[in-house]
Amino acid sequence: MATYDYRSSQGRSADPRIPPWFSRENEALRSSARTVASPFTDEILNALNPRRFSILLFILFDETTDPIDHIYHTQLKMALNINNDPLICKCFPTSLTGPALNWFKNLTQGSIASFQDLCDKFISQYYGNKLLAKDVLSLFTMKQHEDEWLQTFLIKFNLVKSMVMECHPSIAVQAFKLTMNRGTPFHTNLVLNTSKTIDELNKRADGFVCLEEEKATNARKTSIISTEDKSKAKIQQKQAPPQRQTSWKVEKRPREEELVTPLKVTLELEKASSDADH
Missing domain, CATH: 1.10.1200 (Non-ribosomal Peptide Synthetase Peptidyl Carrier Protein; Chain A)
Known part of the structure; x- marks a missing residue:
């Protein structure tokens, strides 16, 4: 059976039947977990990972959403390996970012021995983000x-x-x-x-x-x-030819009786004048 020691400079499998790519992939996972002083125990860090396993992409938690929903999402993504407690522990930190990742890095070294321990600490830290159930x-x-x-x-x-x-x-x-x-x-x-x-x-x-x-x-x-x-x-209105504008003053047409020159003297006066001339 292959054995691993994360403190060993070799970090290689003792079983020659395990392909090199498998050893390199397991070593990469363990190295990523040991970038800083890991809060995981040695049993979690040294646990073997399934063959042909690749790290999944999770919804990142930035301490603003419900922690229980985030754990549930992680478990759904790890459905095929839900019983592999060490593996889900090592994958969970990849779903953290920002202040939540800093919180994880500041956990006490060797304080997490199972995924349940990790969930308890995680929910306790971000319980205030939990969505409260509504009433009918x-x-x-x-x-x-x-x-x-x-x-x-x-x-x-x-x-x-x-x-x-x-x-x-x-x-x-x-x-x-x-x-x-x-x-x-x-x-x-x-x-x-x-x-x-x-x-x-x-x-x-x-x-x-x-x-x-x-x-x-x-x-x-x-x-x-x-x-x-x-x-x-x-x-169409702009393209239409402009109409001829007429003056606003309408010339008043004279009435027929206005065309006749009015008499300035009466007929009697005119006859009297004619007799005087004779």
Whole structure:
């Protein structure tokens, strides 16, 4: 059986049947764990790793998210090697960054003998980041805004529901009906035929989400066409020949009676004047 000693300058397998690449890969993992004084015990550092194992890429923890969720994510990534306690211990630090990585480096040397020890210390350090479970009443305090899309509200509602530890399906459906906009097609559909579970409600909502998106698309198309028509009208107006401008003063046409010169003397006076001349 191959034996390893991380303090040995050789660091090689005593079994010639183990290929060199396997020895180099195990040595690389152990070296990465010994960059600083490791908090892991010698049993963890010297443990053999599975053949053809490559370090996985984890979501990095920067001490701003839920530590329990991070541990759960790590276990999911290590599903094939979940029972290999030393291996998951050596892989876990690769998921830390920033202040969280500094916290790990400052742990007491040799203080971690198992993954459970590591989890206990990790959760204790970042327990304040743990997402608190919500009460059922938090579902009833939600409200869909007048201009909020159905899909957006569904995502928000399902997120809050996922943080409620115990919630009967019928209560969740009732909460959704009371908090969504009333009078919408989907609300009317739920009133006429209530869903039994949130999963059923989400499936029924898919058709109404598509309908909502189609209406929004048609509205955008109509708006674009209207804008184009207005632009064309402006262009045509600019290209049209200018009309002859007339004076704002309209010349007043004289009336027919104004064209006749008025008599300045009467007929009697004119006859008298004629007799005097004779």
